[in-house]
Structures are given as structure tokens and as C-alpha cells.
Amino acid sequence: MNWINDELVRLTEKSLERSLSVYSLAAGHPGHLRRGESRLLNLSSNDYLGLSGHAAIVAAMSESLLSEGAGSGASRLVTGNRAPYALLEQSLAQWQGKEAALVFANGYMANTGVIGALVSRRDVVFSDRLNHASIVDGITLSRAEHVRYRHNDPDHLTFLLNKHRDARRKLIVTDAMFSMDGDHALLRELVVLKQRHGAMLMVDEAHSGGVYFARGEGLSHQLGVNEDVDVHMGTFSKSFGVYGAYVCGSRTLIRWLLNTARPLVYSTALPPAVIAGISKALELVQEEPWRRERLAALTKRFRASLCTAGFTVIDGDSPIIPLIVGDNETAVRFSSDLQDEGIAAVAIRPPTVPNGTARIRYSISALHMEQELMEAAARIRRIGLKLGVLKS
Template structure:
């Protein structure tokens, strides 16, 4: 047997530790049948784990847009946007994005993670201060760490705590408040009105992540900021095309001078190969569909309310969810993993979410509802979830 190096021994021991506390993850190949069903490990499962909120992932119009772009332009972009990769389709998509979001300027980026990490680390520097909701997405936290700014975490959705932190901050320091609008693991929504009030009172910048709200909220699906008519009070709106819009990539909208600054300072833009033409073509088509087909949003939120209310009625803790993301809190990692395994055995794909994604002893099953689900499918799933909940003594 070959002697292991110290680093091999340490890493394997860490993997074993993760296994023992039910936090070791693995990648499982999944074949999507349609917007509601998939196949995993040879088993057909109702998909309650996807962020494909409007069922656009397999939409024939997006496929046609991608195919036409490939035929006309090829499959790659060849370079970063600042080299030779800024395809003319970027201009079309960003113009469409400005129109959709009613913004002054827009920038398409490679992913939501890239956007949050890159924008925060471009805007903030050592000795600046970032005020971040305790349950913000990991990409926001990583962006703050990379920026080397001082992190001030306020209690989840607690504007009183946020104000207490702002009051203590030196007036001469650059201050950024950043929050998700719809929180990805709890399904609840930020108090954007309260945050805007504090942003103005304490002369801070405000950045919101609309990843799980884009396509879902707002008259034209522009996001939660538009839903509450505060888009002009938000300095930086970030969102993704990879969830409700069924494509890939991310966006940021802001004042033109701020977008110009991001172009010049964001390393994730400067040093990343641009998106392929096919992706840009699907983004443009997806925005058009989302803006026009409002009934998809209405149906999605009706489905989510129905599903959430039924779970709550049977005694599940749905974590104050208000959106299409409906978690049920289980608690212990082992019991949560058992719950997810039992659901799969019953024909449901739903993910066990464990620390560090969520706090300790707050492991959960995260259900994601879509407009593509049929009510009879949701009823069938609810019956199975309630059955497993009783079996494992969760309810």
C-alpha cells in the first residue's frame, strides 16, 4: 500500500467527517423528461427541486432561438467581452434588458455567482463596510470577503438591527447594503421598503439580488423591486436568466456611470470568456416570453400558495415562505437525509439542504414549485410528503 501524504490523509479524513455528519454531497446524473418530471438512477421522479419556475427550460421557442443563433454564428464566443467576444447579440440583449427593467444601463454577465462576487469586490475596498442580511446567498458573502471590506451581518429581515449597525458606522466610510429579495432557502421576502428608507437615511448604496424574483414578480416579471415600485430607489439590481427565464447567465442594471465603473473594475467580466451567441439569443427570447405571458406568473404563485398552505395545515414548518420556494424544516441532518431518500423512493425529487447552506439544526427539504406542475401532480406529491412526514414523526 502506497504511503499517503499528509494532505491526502487530512482531506480524506475531512470527507469521512462529512459522511459521518450527513453533509457529504455527490453529483447524480439526471435526465429531464419535461418541466415536471425527470429520471434519476433509473427512476421517474416528480421534479420538485428545480428553479425552472415558469417551465421555460424546454420551451420550443427558446430551442429555436438557440438553434438559429448556432447556425448563423457558431457555438463559441472566442474571447472575453473586452477582447473580441462582445458579440452584436450582447447589444441587442442589453437594449432589451434596459427596456424590460426600465433602467438607464445594463450589463449581461456569465452567472449569478460571478455577478455578486465581481460587483461587490469591484465596488468595495478595504475599510469600506457592507451590511448583509444573515441569510444572503453564498456568492454575496464571497464577494464581500474578496473585497476585503468590513462585513456587518444583520439579523434576517430585521431592519431594526440593520439600523443599529448603520448608526454605529463612521459617516465617512463607503457603505453598501445588500440583500436577496426572495431568499433561496427560506422562500421569504426582504423588507425592501424598510431597507430603502435606511439606505436613504444613512447615505448608503443598495444592491439587491433578484435571482429568485426575476420572471416571478412585477407586472412584466422584472422582479420584486418593480413589484413594490422601488426599482428607482435601488442602486444596483442583479438577477439571473438561469431560473425563471429558463436560460443561462446573469444581469446587472444601474446608472450608466456605475455600469461603466463595473466594466472597468469587475475581474469576473474582464477575465472571463463571453457567453456563446446561442445563450444570448435564448435570453432575448425569454425576456419577451416572460414579459408577455403574465398568466405563467399568476399560475406559479397560485400553485405555490396552495402547496404551502396544505403543508402548513398538516403541521409542517414552512419557514414563513411567501414565494414559489417552499421549505419544510426537519432539523437534524440524518433525519433530513432520510426524508429526502424516502421521498425519492415514493417518486419525488426533492433535495435535502444541510449546513453550511443553512444554519445548524435547520436542515430542510426545499421544494420549488413551477407553473408547469399540474394541480393533480401537486396533490399526489402532498399526499406522499404527508405520509413520509408522519412515518418519520416530523408532523
């Protein structure tokens, strides 16, 4: 096993080794964390709507825990399927305007399970080059041919669809909002191509669900293409503030996944308490639009402050705001200096992002206060100048 030490040395030399840090909530300070004795403004969370600590969600989970116990005890196809599952899936289908829904343990398992159930050998999956790792791994495990098109490039996708016109099945899959850049997929263009080439379309709304449209339905609804999306996938670990994932689509699709999605069939069901928390979160996501409105306003203000400070920021309205640093070592130093300044913002490095594009990925929450974000932008500017990321 000595080779492992050699590989770890190489990771360290390239500033690519990861390690775990211990954080806790900063009681009485929404949007903050504690690490040791330090209180940090949390700019690395996916808790976009600020629901992860919501009292009503915690109460629902506590009540379920006392009545239903800690675990489900089996997979859903054995004895782990409790009544709250069916009620949640009915609510999800109604929310998304689809015929049916299916809950998975997490987004990774949903993506690998769905893709593996829809395609296999002799099929082709057309995947945006910046899609999440769970999509990439799902395609690999499916054994279908993996064809990557240039990021948000419909012309390149058209070329590839024509090249593989004789494939048995064709699946186009994309993130709706890309997790490392915060930009949006060109969903309208993808719908046109799907229809023209007889392909299926799967959209991962993990980061856009809860954030966009009137009741948080996501980007597909915002762009008016929801009815043309064959597979709508989303998660409960970001805007919902809980854990798990879902897939919405036709009754036929859901019946098929229930029989063929291996991560669902062969995994123990989520604990009833988690389902109770998700159900309450779904209510809040729909009934409290002020959270989306506040998130949008804070995001716009923070983006503007970074631009005023001299940073180049990708255009957009998403709460994900990356600052491209370039090399791994500078990104790690930037993150460390931010922590010294009271800001939790993690360095994102390859293979999560392409080589040469290491970054600090900021993400905004409805829990943040405008003044603290403005102060954070000033500190980020000072560090950028010190490290030479910004020129004075």
C-alpha cells in the same frame, strides 16, 4: 493528502457529504425527471416559469449556434462582444426601467464582480445574515469590512449603520427573495435606511425576477422601490430557464463595472447561442403573464396542502417552500424516501443553511399539475409521519 480522507470521514459521519446524481428530462412529462428507470416529480428545480425546455428558446439557440458557432472565442473587452449582447442589454435596461445593463456569465460572478468593484478596504458592507453565498464571497474578496445584520431586522441594521457612520463607503446588500426560506427582504425599510445613512443599495433578484410584477420585473418593482435601488442584479438560470446574469443601474455604474468587475473583464464571453436564448426568454417572461399567475395559484395550493397535512410552513407567496427537519440525517432520509415515492426533493444542509435547520426545500414550477402536487403532499405527509417529523 491523507488529511482530505480524514475530513471526508467527518463529513460522512455528520451526514454532510455531497455527491452527484444523474438526472434526465422525462420526455412527455413536464415538471418531471428521470433517474435510472424511475420518473420523479421535480420539486427541486428553479425553473419557476417552466421555460427551460420552451421550443422557441431552443429554436433561437439552435439558429444562433449554426450561424455564430459554439463559443465567443474571447472576453467581451477583446473580441467576444457580439451585436446580440448590446441588443439584450438595451432590452434589459428598458425592462427594468434603468439607464443601462451589463450581462455576466452567471450570478456568482455578477455578485463577486459588482461588490468588488464598489467597495474595498476602508469600506463597509452591511449584509443580511441569510444572503446567498455568492454575496458573502463577494464581500470577502472585496476586502471591505463585512458586517452582518440579523435577518430582516431594520433596527439591528440601523444600529450597525450608526456604529460605522464614518466608513468611506457604505453598501447595503440583500437578496430580494431568500433562496432557502422563500421569504422577502424588507426592501422599503432598506431604502429608507439607505437614504438616511448615505449608503448604496444592491438587491439580488435572482429568485424573484420573472416571478413578481406585471412583466416579471421582480420584487423591487412590486414594492415600488425600483428607482431607489442603485444596483439591480438578477439571473437567467431560474425563471428565464437559460443561464447567465445581469446587472442594471445608471450608465455611470455600468461604465465602472465594465472597467473594474474582474469576473467580467477576465472571463470569456457567454456563447452567442446562450445570448439568443436569453433574449427569447426575456420576451416570453414579459409577454406571458399567465405563467406567473399559474405559478402563484399552484404555490398557494401546495402550501395549503402541506399545512393541512400538519406541517409548519413559513408564510409567504414565493414558489420556494422549505420544510425544516432539523438534523442532517433525518433530512437525508426524508429526501431518499421521497425519491422512493417518486419525488425529487433534495435535502439542504449546512453550511448552505444554519446548523440545526436542515430541510427539504420544495420549489414549484408553472409546469406542474395541481393534482400531482396534491398527491405529492399526501406522500410527504406519510413520510413525515414515518420519520417522526410529524406527530400523528
